[in-house]
Amino acid sequence: MLPASLIFLCIVIAPIFISGYYSTLEWDGIGKGVFIGLENYKNLFFGDRNIFYGAIWNSLLLAALSVFIQLPIAFMFARLLAGGIAGEGFFRTVYFIPVIVSTVVIGQMWLKIYNPQYGLLNQFLESIGLGNWKQQWLGNKDIALGAVFVPLLWQYVGYHILLFYAGIKTVPQELIEAARIDGASHLRITFNIVVPYIVSIIEICVILAVIGSLKTFDLIYVITGGGPLHATEVPTTLMFNTLFHRVNYGSGSAMAIFIILECLILTLVIRYIFGRLSYDN
């Protein structure tokens, strides 16, 4: 245990505290930092022309979509797969492929799909006679956010399918058979037996989906870089920009600390809600 704890302490816990310290400095990362207390946090939340709230809102929206759209889709597929359809193993693998592929590759692929001149999506719309539906998917600030959410949600569906699938497989077959003999419909079995049985898996999936959404970075960075005009900015892309382009380590660290706290608090809230749920049951 000791070596593992040490490494965990050095690599995970210590940097968090160091970031906490940096967030109280006005520092360009090279010279000497000046201690300015909570000034960075003040600027973050009450500064002029604030774009941080927009970024937080985008990430919360993504978290909500993830929980209420991505997870139900994943559950549906998992239930179908676990019900023993033909080619179960094949589909399980296929759905999981986007999870294994590097995010940068996925980002590049979707860039090609969305490209306004030769992109797959516009070409497809054109070919089925919906030419006037063609869009500047990533160049229009009103639809860019929706356009980056699609690959984000799509990529990790397979991951949740696998978790749900494993959960559903643990539901005792005799329970389901007994219910079926008593005349329960497929839907009824799903909601009265399967869902309550795997509620702990659902909790894990919800936590992973929410946390994953709040700290999402790579795919957005590759596809839009937070643009156009900050339309797809999330806290992590802002943080990266603040740290490495604006060379403001204090403010960037304050954002990092905010993201950590945000994740912690939301995790606690979700656990509380699920705790109540299982208590009620």
Place this chain on the structure above:
Amino acid sequence: MKLIRKEFTLAALLVCAMMVLGGCQEKDGSTESASSGDDSVKIKVWTLWTDTTDDINAVAFRKALETAKTDLPDFIIEHDATENEAYKTKIKTAIAGNAAPDVFFAWGAGFVRQFVDAGKVEPLDQYLTDGTTDRMKGGANTNFIFDGKTYGITFSQWVASLYCNKALFDTYDVNIPETYDDLMQAVKTFNANDVIPITVGGKDKWPAMFWQNAFAVRTAGAETCNAALAGEASFDTPEFVRSAQLLADLVEEEAFVDGALGLDYNESGALYLEGQAAMYYMGNWFAGDIAGHDSDIGKNTVVARFPVVPNGEGDETQYLGGSIDGLSVSADSENKEAAATVAKYLMEQVARNLAAAGEGLPTWNTEDVTSEKTNPIIDQVKSQISNSTGYVLAWDTFLSGADADDHKNYVASIFGQELSPEKFAARMQEMNE
């Protein structure tokens, strides 16, 4: 599978350990001393020249390293290259941790300034008096001079030009634009014929920024631009408002490719190379892409100066560009004189190798070099700037950090029609206050 996992874990652990150890070493502030076993001095050189097949600068640098082995027998040059974006982070981290190499690639003006201000860069003036200055073109190191001291040596300059697809201009009977009115006329004609008038990669922000910067060179003139950037003149003047207004008018006229803010540099350049867009305003490095592209675009390209505007302060001999790429010597280097010698040698040789290859715009006197081949596009650029009277760097390289980022966002907002030209000028002036 299990074996692979084990190896992976082991590798991950090793990486972690290296990071921890590296961190400790940096904190000590100790730099490795060259082994004194023999007489040769080890000089560490970091650059961003990774791609030695397509990147003309990298090829020229690789050649310079080869000749250094015979020309500088007393030195062992340890070269380490990192790709552009990663390099920026790497060199910043190294300098912050007192682990900078002896010689490192730097961009003049805003980028190197943060290191100079922190006292991490060695002034090179005493090493340049050996005739080096005479072998360089006048003002070649301007962007590395702070408080009268020279902190870096350049090898080439860049300049932005308006690349025009002559075939498209001929097809629709449009003249290559010399004035802003010509440009507007061309835009209207191309739009009427479903040809993209101008392509620009707004996702990367800086290509979009070029347009406002170039208009400012025309409306306010190079001298005023440089003064305002240095904080010695105001941005909130009618000339700078006009630079943004002219751009806003172009946007209004739909001069730029649809969805420009979602296209990156490569995607936007491809539209020009594939003959779909008529005009592209870009630095001379794009000449290499044109010459290397497998189509007629090389034959069809006419290099034009940025259009002049009526009653502007700047005429057609002023350019967006300058000499900003160079090598600097670390103030922590244990052997500064040797490091300076290596830096001087490498930069001169890179300039000469570029001249020999007929590429780039060297900042050294390379008239005595016979070029093995020529790039007709770069020759057009060269003949245009032969009478240059002023240069303004891309503003994001002159400014630094938050100012540079803000500036790029402001110009992007003009492209997005979210910021009025008056507000643009006022916000730029906020940086100077």
